[in-house]
Amino acid sequence: MLNKAGREIPSVIPGLGEVKLYNGAFGTIPTGRMVGPKIALNKPRSEKLVKSIDQVIDAAGLKDGMTISFHHHFRNGDYVLNMVMEAIARKGIKDLTLAPSSLSNVHEAIIPYMDEGVITAVETSGARGKLGKYFTEGRLKKPVIIRSHGGRARAIECGELKIDVAFIGAPACDTYGNINGISGKSACGSMGYAIVDAEHADKVVAITDNLVPHPLFPISIPQTNVDFIVEVDSIGDPKGIASGALRISKDPRELKIAEYAAAVIEYSGQFKEGYSAQLGSGGASLAVAQFMKEKMIAEGITGSFGVGGITTPFVNMLEEGLFKMMYDVQDFDIPSIESIRKNANHIEMSASYYANPHNRGPIVNNLDFVILSATEVDVNFNVNVITDSNGVMMGASGGHCDTAAGAGVSIVVAPLLRGRLPMVLDKVQTIVTPGETVDVIVTERGVAVNPNRKDLIDNLKCANLPLMNIEDLQKIAYDLAGKPEDIPVTDEIVGVVEYRDGTIIDVIRKPV
Amino acid sequence: MVKITKPAQAGTVESNDIMVTVAPAESGSGIVVELTSPVIKKYGKQICAVIEKTAKDCGIQDALVNANDKGALDCTIEARVKTAIARACAGEAK
Numbered sequence: 258m259l260n261k262a263g264r265e266i267p268s269v270i271p272g273l274g275e276v277k278l279y280n281g282a283f284g285t286i287p288t289g290r291m292v293g294p295k296i297a298l299n300k301p302r303s304e305k306l307v308k309s310i311d312q313v314i315d316a317a318g319l320k321d322g323m324t325i326s327f328h329h330h331f332r333n334g335d336y337v338l339n340m341v342m343e344a345i346a347r348k349g350i351k352d353l354t355l356a357p358s359s360l361s362n363v364h365e366a367i368i369p370y371m372d373e374g375v376i377t378a379v380e381t382s383g384a385r386g387k388l389g390k391y392f393t394e395g396r397l398k399k400p401v402i403i404r405s406h407g408g409r410a411r412a413i414e415c416g417e418l419k420i421d422v423a424f425i426g427a428p429a430c431d432t433y434g435n436i437n438g439i440s441g442k443s444a445c446g447s448m449g450y451a452i453v454d455a456e457h458a459d460k461v462v463a464i465t466d467n468l469v470p471h472p473l474f475p476i477s478i479p480q481t482n483v484d485f486i487v488e489v490d491s492i493g494d495p496k497g498i499a500s501g502a503l504r505i506s507k508d509p510r511e512l513k514i515a516e517y518a519a520a521v522i523e524y525s526g527q528f529k530e531g532y533s534a535q536l537g538s539g540g541a542s543l544a545v546a547q548f549m550k551e552k553m554i555a556e557g558i559t560g561s562f563g564v565g566g567i568t569t570p571f572v573n574m575l576e577e578g579l580f581k582m583m584y585d586v587q588d589f590d591i592p593s594i595e596s597i598r599k600n601a602n603h604i605e606m607s608a609s610y611y612a613n614p615h616n617r618g619p620i621v622n623n624l625d626f627v628i629l630s631a632t633e634v635d636v637n638f639n640v641n642v643i644t645d646s647n648g649v650m651m652g653a654s655g656g657h658c659d660t661a662a663g664a665g666v667s668i669v670v671a672p673l674l675r676g677r678l679p680m681v682l683d684k685v686q687t688i689v690t691p692g693e694t695v696d697v698i699v700t701e702r703g704v705a706v707n708p709n710r711k712d713l714i715d716n717l718k719c720a721n722l723p724l725m726n727i728e729d730l731q732k733i734a735y736d737l738a739g740k741p742e743d744i745p746v747t748d749e750i751v752g753v754v755e756y757r758d759g760t761i762i763d764v765i766r767k768p769v
Numbered sequence: 770m771v772k773i774t775k776p777a778q779a780g781t782v783e784s785n786d787i788m789v790t791v792a793p794a795e796s797g798s799g800i801v802v803e804l805t806s807p808v809i810k811k812y813g814k815q816i817c818a819v820i821e822k823t824a825k826d827c828g829i830q831d832a833l834v835n836a837n838d839k840g841a842l843d844c845t846i847e848a849r850v851k852t853a854i855a856r857a858c859a860g861e862a863k
Contacts (some may be wrong), residue, residue: 647810676785676840677808737842768810769831 262691262752263641264763270750271663272378272399279762282694287615287758292416295459297484303750305486310344310464313485317460319345320686322352323421326458328451329359329382330426330587332404334497335463337426339366340489354378356418356692358409358450358608361652362386363497371397380418382406383653385642393649395751396769401650402764403643403689406481407466407612407619407659408757410453414609414616417759421459425451426492426701427485430465431473434483439475439598439604441467443493444590446567448477455482466492467512477605497567502569505547506540513701514670516724517542518628521697521704523552524720525666525713527625534626535564535660536571541670542628546570555577564611564620566656567593567603575603586611588657592652606756612659612752614757620665621656630655631671631698633685638692639706641685643754646678648686648744648768650752657692659757666696666713679734679741681705681727686744688763703730745769771828780841780849787841789820789849791857794831797861800824805836819843823850832857 260266260278269275275287297303307313319325321504325345327338338357342487345353351374355367359382370376370389375400384392387622394400401623404412405684410419412723425448428441436455440447443466455461455478463478463486480627506512520526534540534549547570553559560580563571567585569592575583582602595601621627632652640661645651661667671680680700696713697706705727706714717724776792794801802817809816819833823846834850841849 628814646808677812677842678840739812739815739843741815744810 260762262688262762264688266761266764270400270753270764272695273445273753275565276753277760278689279579279760282691285760287415288483289412289415292437292457294457297671298512300422300618303674305483306432307485307487310341310487310489313346313462313487314344314348314484318420319349319350319422324354324356324419326420326454328424328425328454329357329358329361330445330448330450331443331493331498333361333363333425333456335361335363335563336491336493337424338364341424341464342370342375346370346373351375351602353379354380355692356380356420358361358382358406358758361387364388376570380404382409382655384650385652389650393751393765395472395749400750401752403654403752404657405612405654405756405757406450406608406656407614407621408605408755408759410588410609410613411615411757413457414613419456422460422462422594423454424462424464425455425478427463427465427466428465428488428492429469429505431469431471432485432486433471433473434486435473435476435481436450436463436478436483437473437475438477442492443467443498444496444594445498447550447605449587449606449611450608452478453609456739458684460484462487464489466490466491471473499594501590502592503538503543505591506544508540510672510701512544514541514672514699515548517704518545518668518670518679519548519552519701520722521699522549522626522666526716526718527665528558530558531559531561532558532625533564533623535566535664536628537626538566538568539630542630543568543570546574550574550579553612564624567596569593570658572596573731575600577718583605584611612656612663612709612757613657615739619663621660624664626668627660627664627667630668631669631680633682634669634671634698635682636731638695638698638727639685639688640688641687642689642694644687644765648746650765656695661690661694662757667694668697668699669695670699673734674738677738679731681731681734682741687754687765691756691762698727698730700730702733705730770830771858773832773854773857774830775857777853779852779856779857782837782839785840785842785845786845787839787849788837789837789853792794792833794833796831798831800829800832800834802834804836804838808838810841816846819846820850823847826856827851829854838856
């Protein structure tokens with residue numbers, strides 16, 4: 258059946274059963290109640306410390322067929338997921354569903370456990386490298402479920418993603434299970450994604466390389482959510498967890514794109530005192546932050562809040578008083594981790610507060626602007642950030658569709674060509690973010706505004722931008738590169754892309 | 770008709786370039802293209818067509834062409850093929 262994004266999706270998908278089809282960005286009204294974890298009794302002075310990961314797997318009662326979760330704040334420096342999976346595999350447990358908030362290249366070490374049937378299903382924000390290839394080849398028993406950060410929080414809170422055991426890497430943990438991410442050698446800053454897992458999993462295991470006496474403060478994840486604690490030598494490689502301060506791009510093409518994007522913001526009609534913004538961590542996004550800062554100072558405008566995915570340019574604006582505060586679900590570089598540690602107006606938030614469409618209102622609903630990157634866009638403004646030009650999974654959904662739906666003005670930045678590949682296509686390979694939620698596409702050769710946004714088209718007329726129809730933008734790309742052929746795919750569905758509300762917006766079919 | 774007398778090469782393996790190697794082939798074998806490219810699924814046919822057409826326009830009928838593409842545009846492919854052929858035919862009396 259055709260869904261509302263115009264994609265042909267079977268109503269029953271092998272391995273997943275019946276699915277709900279995407280019905281517009283706010284076209285599906287949720288029913289039911291939020292779910293909670295099992296009730297537990299922990300008597301006074303009970304011991305939560307367990308000697309080893311092996312023992313904690315037994316203590317948590319992990320069995321065949323269960324669902325386990327991890328969080329990706331340690332990014333490519335994560336040791337926890339691989340360490341736990343190795344212990345689980347040793348015990349001969351099979352048929353697990355792995356549901357991390359995302360996967361990095363470092364996790365390709367778990368591929369053998371998928372071959373052996375230890376893991377037979379994966380639900381994640383994304384996958385890159387060998388893992389992305391593995392999933393695209395359809396080597397798991399079930400199709401991979403791709404969820405946005407808000408969609409994952411929603412799925413956990415409504416019970417669609419029921420976590421039996423959550424394993425939480427804890428940069429600081431006290432002896433009764435209070436956790437934060439801001440101290441210790443493996444500090445990662447915000448623990449935003451893990452907060453939801455800790456609140457809803459039946460069993461919660463903290464794995465720490467920094468066990469401290471009770472009580473730890475500040476608290477990100479409270480002792481009331483944590484069943485067991487295991488101390489290990491190291492939970493992550495600090496070099497992989499956070500980079501040094503992210504630098505502003507010097508690439509002239511990225512700077513051109515950033516300049517246009519900043520002009521879109523300035524002339525949009527919403528760039529005024531108290532505005533709010535989320536900026537991505539890509540090269541062009543960081544440069545936008547720099548241009549915005551200059552405009553804010555020049556025009557005497559201060560912002561109310563920033564959202565991220567926090568990076569150094571945003572921290573600088575916070576510290577210079579250009580933004581009142583910052584909501585943080587994840588940190589990308591060392592200055593951002595330092596900022597959440599020392600700045601009272603740099604606040605940690607959960608993935609649900611960030612972007613779950615089915616709570617009483619996530620912070621993305623209050624956003625005026627978001628800058629997003631893209632792997633491909635199409636003439637209907639749909640965006641792909643999950644599959645590459647060969648149809649192979651190589652990215653992550655992240656907060657892309659969440660912020661695009663929430664923000665007053667959602668701006669997608671991309672070069673018009675990457676190598677030979679045009680970035681404005683007839684149809685993107687995979688829709689992650691529907692065009693109805695994308696307002697402006699900015700490339701170095703031209704800026705296209707979604708025809709639904711007549712207000713923006715009018716406001717941007719005086720911005721001295723190379724405004725054009727999306728079709729004209731596409732023509733420039735096709736004239737340079739030629740019209741690309743479609744990637745031939747089989748009927749086999751190897752992945753489904755959930756929209757943030759749990760409906761299926763697209764599927765990933767195995768390429769021929 | 771121009772005849773390729775020795776193998777020759779043009780281009781680099783930088784992004785957006787293509788490294789083209791042309792070598793002599795038996796008479797009647799035509800222009801045989803071996804292509805590797807990150808965009809082979811989307812542009813493989815077109816790249817091969819541009820290589821063949823450029824070679825024929827240069828008067829070549831038989832050649833073995835090895836093309837290591839890194840996302841070059843047609844204008845780049847054409848230039849690299851022409852240069853490789855010129856080098857491969859150098860010294861031949863016109």
